[in-house]
Amino acid sequence: MFRRARKPLAAAAALASVAGLTTACGGSSGSGGVVNLTYMIWQTSEEAAYQKSVDVFEKAHPDIHVTIDLVPWAQYWAKLQTSAAGRNMPDLFWDHLEYLPELAKDGIITNLAADVKSSKIDLSQYSPKLLAQWENNGVIYGLPKDWDTIETIYNAKDLATAGITPAQLGSLSWNTTDGGTFVQALEKLTVDKNGKHPNQAGFDAGHIKQYGIALEAPNGQQDWWDFGVQNGCALQSKAYGTWTVNSTACVQAMQFEQDLMYKWHVAAPGTITNTPNGAQLPTILAQNTAAMTFDGDWDLDTYESSLPAGSWGVATMPTGPAGSGTVFNGLTDAVYAGTKHPEQAWELEEWLASAASEKIVTDTGTVWAAIPSLDSGFIAAWKAKGIDVSAFYQGSQGTTIGYPLTTAGTAFTNVVLKDMNQVWLDQMSPLAAANDITSVSNAAVASGD
Amino acid sequence: MTPRAKTPRNSGQRGGHVLRRMRASTVYLLLSIGALVSIAPYLMTLNAAFKPQSTLLSTQAWTPAVPATWSNFTALWSQYDMSGFIVHTAVVAGTITLGQLVFTTFAAYAFARLDFPGREPLFWGFIAMMMVPQIVTLIPLFLIMSHLNLIDTYRALILPYVFGTPYGIFLVRQYFQTIPADLEAAARIDGAGTWTILRRIMIPLSKPILATLATITFVNTWNSLLWPLMATSSERDEVVTVGIAALQGQFASELHILLPAAAVALLPLVAIFLLFQRHIVRSIALTGLK
Amino acid sequence: MSANIAVTGAASRSRAARRNRRTRTTLEAYLLIAPSLFGFVAFLVAPVVIVFVLSLFSWNLIGSPQFVGLANYRRMFTDSQSWHALLNTAYYVVLNIPMQTVLALLLALALNRKMRGSKLFRVVFVLPWMAMPVALGVIWNWFFDPRSGIIDHVISLLGFTGPNWLTSTTWAMPVIASVNVWQYTGYTMLFLLAGLQAIPQQVYEAASLDGVNAVQRLFRITLPLLRPALFFVLVTNVIGSFQQFDTVFVMTQGGPGQSTTTMNYYIYQQAFQLFHAGYAATLSILLFAVILVVTFVQFRYFRKRTIYDFS
Structure with missing residues (x-):
């Protein structure tokens, strides 16, 4: 992919190697007894940091060469599963909880428990919440490499214009009856073409110039799941259990988000935000379509590169009827069960999950480390860029829900995208959507599809 | 960049009247609007590519990039191996184009001019394959390449397409059929074999259609994404579409690199088309019609 | 073929010699098509055969495939989404093909006369065909953004409010079709222009002596003589349209709702998002069958009305 250039003469070398069409076959050992490992990842903004870490690893292991294969999220799983079909998978790859159960069920991921034991890995160094997500009945599917939460990202100028400070933004609360201080703040941030706010007479809901908030998520991770956890909603009865999306608490959360759009007129409607x-x-945010949004810390880098310095910031999300809360998720590196080089792959896994490697990565401000003692490095890296990102850390320490664990992850995502887009267009009631999502997803779990 | 709509001079043989002139002006006006629509997305791509990263999203797409900056282009070359992607893609597209020119000429000649048992069923078999949706065949193709241990090599990118496509064979065969048979018959009487006829008669007379085939093949290969994405995974063989796709995140894309990259990636295609365009129209002219 | 007969038939050679010549021709022919035939069998036919086999299995690509007989086919007939996708595809074809063909024809007619700048126009109109789909999605999404897109900006300057193009179930498909018209009209025009240029000038001269007016000229002379070119363009464009994938993939990913889920995109979803490889294979066979029938009908229709020999 568009990976950063490593050798200035790469192009010439490539030309030379094609001239004879004699390039070595992928994934297997190259010349001189050097083992080639492929490491597949999906986030462009994290590639540089991981390359840095891999460079250190290669220096310590001159007999191992690591190729990072960057595949965008949109095609990542298609490529991964196709390569699984061809028994030609990357030796190591980023794994996501949405897909883990399906991959694990088919035995494509190495159980690392034995290696963890023989290499005497100190599991207590990792965040226990992360560890729990990736462990099931003594099977370890991967060592935690990072974590993420969802918090508020705001446009600083819009906030100042409305006379709201970032600290105030972080202490708002919402409820399902009058919307609470959260809706009051959003009303201040919402302006129609005549400069009127939604709580003023003569406000023109048909011509809103700037919305208070824009929420966008294909499955809910950055919007209604968060309102859900703030309202005491659980998406599932238990890990790998049945779906409970149509519980009152969850439906209320969806309803609240729909109300932000169509009752209070403070959130950008689905016509603007529906994915994809x-x-x-x-x-x-850059075009002042909305003054704030909820987003994951993995996108910080993009805000940094596409918005002028000092024009944006991070705050905690509001608290809901059940208190504060956010979605907490993390990735691991999975080791392909069919790798030709299990020993070397484990060495790379061990390195990437080590404190030394996680420090290299988190100190660049790329991603939070799965080892909590290193997280100050992430905060420091962003402080140097003028952004206080500690809200994400606070979120991780409070009430959280993890990514749902299910063997029907793709079926769930699919029906959520379809139904919730309708809800955000005000063409479907939250309850109807929740019922449909619950029954379709539970049917998929039952059929093992 | 918009073609200037000059008032046409009196170009018709009969010329003269105001009415005729007005009609010509209307045609020019409409053509110019069409031309503007055709290139507007390119203009905006270029415009945005010259905006500094910090104003790329906050300004409207049509706000002129003033002051223009080369920083995105320099970033494209300093942070990313743009030359490498171009070279890889050129190697793949060039090889496939060359192979298709040769093999398609062979096959098209056989289908157009040689009478042999099995010709009709074979030809219709080729045509039918044009109608098969290619998406799902990506999986079997991957299995085959994986079995041959060719995944992540140039061969995996080149082999499936280098021997020609049904579309190409169809196109060139139609053209060959329009070349007068007498020429060939005369040569045969003089003792020329198939090889000589191909080299001395068919190929020289078919330069236009071969230019067309070359352009179509090159452009299609250059722009193809899914197969290269599936089939390659390392630096040494990654092509430009795969590189550009990687800049698109789920919610946020690295537009300041993506847009200049897309603009740069278009240049070789425009060059190829300009090189061949006169041939192209002439060639197709002879294809469909006697 | 006629050439061979002419050569061999002219002289009264022995039957053995003729048979000998036939054998040689056959051998030569097969040598000539051998490379293409190899590529065709190895990388087109073999995958298609595997697809047919896959349609009898249930397979998520990771585990081992399970034989399910005709279950995928039964599912296809009861799956309302597959019919929806087929209807969407037909809708797309209906939006796309007439618009594209008529525009391309008008452009070709305009550019077929001697005029200044016709070469430049020709190049400019073909430029969209070369656009890289990956990058196109970003650009067109800008164009159609209801709040900051140039299209709604222009509409608002005229005093109207534009629709929410890509997030509207009504407008998303017309937008996809328009983008394709944008992309392929110039390419189609090239073929039609070539067809026009092949029409002998004498035909028009004769007609002008007979006092034929411009409209009559178009419908009585130009279009009938353009039929072979139109035929090629229609057959290949219709096949291409039924396989629409790229634009949907980069712009809407089948949404909003199911409104732009074309059959080929639905196949992609089933295969690569839901990992129902067997079912996706079954759907491909359905789409293949549909295209085959439509193409066959086109061949029949045109063959009746044209002197042009297509086989």
């Missing part, structure tokens, strides 16, 4: 066709969140 809507405008991208940084664009929405």
